[in-house]
Amino acid sequence: MKTSRRVLTRYVAERLAAGDAKAPLLRELAAYVVAHKMASQLDAIIGDISRNLAELGAVTAKVETARPLTDELKKAVIDYVKQSEGATQVTLEEYVEPALLGGIIVTTPSKRFDASVASRLRKLKSTD
Secondary structure (H helix, E strand, C coil): CCCCCCHHHHHHHHHHHCCHHHHHHHHHHCCCCCCCCCCCHHHHHHHHHHHHHCCCCCCEEEEEEECCCCCHHHHHHHHHHHHHHCCCCCEEEEEEEHHHCCEEEEECCCEEEEEEHHHHHHHHHHHC
16 A cells, blocks of 8 residues: 655655664655556655654754854854754765865755855846
């Protein structure tokens, strides 16, 4: 019997939030997706899981900076995400993107905060 994507993603999010081991759970999810020919929905499934985790208080934030984050800045980003998302648990995915020149971009399932130098330069250029 096939389960709806909404029920499936809620189930996965609840198990992740409860602390279940990720690898076996993701193998189980992958097997289900393949068996039920849901591969075309994979991006939506991942997005749904992220949104469900956020509703449960667990948020993963993608953080892009020109240079690696210091421990102090990591703490500030975690505090910002907790406050802005109402999260109790925050995981950072850090990416170093030299093309940003400086500043930071923080992306969560529901928001994007862009304070990068590259973004500011694009805005200045577009006002010419």
